Amino acid sequence: MIRSIQDDERIVITGVGLTAPNGDSLSDYRQALLAGRSGVEPYHIRYVGDTLAGVCHYDELRYQSRKDVRRGTRAGSVAIYCAQEAVRDSGIDWEKTDRDQVGVYIGVTEHGNVETENEIYEITQFNYDTKVWSHHHNPRTVANNPAGEVTLNLGITGPHYTIGAACAAGNAGLIQGAQMLMLHECDFAIAGGVSESIRTFGIFAGFASQGALANHADPAKASRPFDRARNGIVVSEGGCLYTLERYSDADRRGAKIYGELVGYSMTSDATDFVLPNPVQQSRCMEQALRRAGLNAEDIDIVSTHATATPSGDVQECAALRQVFGNSKRTHINNTKSFIGHAMGAAGSLELAGNLPSFNDRVCHATINVDELDPECELPGLVLNDPQEIDQPTYILNNSFGMLGINSAVIIKRV
């Protein structure tokens, strides 16, 4: 017998707070995605020199003092901005919220590289004298830093930690928050992903050495998943945190609901440090569908992970073809073509950009596809211009990462 899911086991999104290279609120970000507006710009970082990046321009001082910004990390600051915005957006009476019962679960691709590079640079200016190594280094680089800074800023006394999940981290944070609500470890979760990765030269140098760093004379055209002329990743910073609640709680307080997390899956490739595995990627999507009790043709929009590396896009398209190749209803898009790869924030930001489609019935496009790579040919690809679609009910959001980590989440319109 299949047990029906009770309202206190259903997990819904009630608030969204974000900063992306092309918008610092969900409405601005969505507007940019529908208008085809990129957030990629020229960028300079020490040792690597001139390159491109997705840079966020949110107001750091909206929720932090200058001293807090100086003491903390960029990832912490991004997380605070997103958490504050999400809590406000949720409409919950924060003053009356029991902060012991609030949990903070933030996905990160990496953390600590920025701060460690800064300290090493500093000691090089002092003949490698470690006496000038900052006492702030340890609190800045502990892996829980971005989540911990959120609890300090918002006075949250429930659990907090980060989830290290490479570029699947945004989805992983969302899944973790949902699971903790299901376990009643908390009553209100702030969950998603953040990234400060553009502040570490190492990530640019590493991708360049791998032959996977994008370059283009026009920054807005540099991130071009599925296009034949794609030449790699545009590294970006950003964040997107959701407030999650059990449906019973959200319904009781009359909260606005962006959608319900009805299915999710995480799997591992167990095949390579960097090369993706389409067999495991498709298994991940199929498992999410099965858990949601859905078929591929029930999904209205698939938000792809594709990062614009020559092989990665082809592999994901093979996985998508396996699962959605026969679906006439499914539309497929990509957000990185606008904002680059926001690393730990990618999963949650890319999902967020699609959530408004439940209301405006538009599937945003994948931009910069001047010549579609035949190996990326898929039914339902929405290219270059947004597309009006029938009332969407389900969005599936993919996020994959190094070491063969795969994630998919399915959000239902409520």
Added chain:
Amino acid sequence: MTQSDIREEVLDILRDIAPDEDLTQLKDNQSFREQMELDSMDFLDIVMELRKRHRIQIPEDDYVNLRSMDSTVAYLEPLMKNIERV
């Protein structure tokens, strides 16, 4: 550096580590903590900045001398008298 130079230098460091504070009304004979929001990490920042800017090493036992502007200047004067103000 003169006492006045040292005071200016300490003020400059305080402006860096406590950028939200208004230092124009700082009373030199009162403790920093009574007038500003400073915690132990901030005091370590003062020590660190003096180390970076002027190669001055302050032993932990001497941190107590950084209580107020007057006590800080008095403590630093013999250590900084031969340093040129940049």
